[in-house]
Amino acid sequence: MTPLSASDVRASFINTSLRERKAVTFPPDFDTLAWADLDYLGWRDPKLPDVGYVITHLEDGPAGIMLRKSAGQTRSRPQCAWCEDVTLPNDVLYFTAKRTGPSGRAGNTVATLVCANFECSSNVRKLPPLAYSGFDREAARLERIAKLELRSRTFVADLRCAE
Numbered sequence: 023m024t025p026l027s028a029s030d031v032r033a034s035f036i037n038t039s040l041r042e043r044k045a046v047t048f049p050p051d052f053d054t055l056a057w058a059d060l061d062y063l064g065w066r067d068p069k070l071p072d073v074g075y076v077i078t079h080l081e082d083g084p085a086g087i088m089l090r091k092s093a094g095q096t097r098s099r100p101q102c103a104w105c106e107d108v109t110l111p112n113d114v115l116y117f118t119a120k121r122t123g124p125s126g127r128a129g130n131t132v133a134t135l136v137c138a139n140f141e142c143s144s145n146v147r148k149l150p151p152l153a154y155s156g157f158d159r160e161a162a163r164l165e166r167i168a169k170l171e172l173r174s175r176t177f178v179a180d181l182r183c184a185e
């Protein structure tokens with residue numbers, strides 16, 4: 023994704039209050055992120071264990087959302103809805119995100135199952151197993167990268183559809 027400055031990120035949030043936006047703690051490696059290897063920027067707040075953030079690029083510019091870890095239990099082997107990784111290299115959790123504007127302030131949220139520390143971008147960059155003889159693993163890898171970018175953008179964009 024196109025690199026963003028910390029102030030770009032802070033200004034991009036679409037479903038947070040001013041207070042929540044000011045409380046955002048950036049990931050410790052923010053200054054050295056490999057942006058080219060990210061389809062979205064996602065991290066858990068180092069100071070707020072139940073809070074995570076996802077930043078994407080939408081047609082009209084960067085758009086960031088705050089998510090909260092949901093109290094609900096996940097199935098024993100859940101799959102991330104964004105990267106759909108089948109090798110389960112990491113935990114997958116339920117997160118909920120507030121819709122934007124009045125709808126979100128009224129308590130409307132959308133739930134999704136995502137990698138616990140937003141590892142999706144690194145998951146989809148791994149070369150997939152050889153599914154059958156002649157299977158184009160590199161093409162499959164590129165397709166997964168494209169799908170992850172689309173799914174993460176769609177989730178963020180849909181949070182503001184209800185306005």
Ligand SMILES: [Zn+2]
Binds near residue numbers: 137141145
């Ligand atoms: Zn994932």
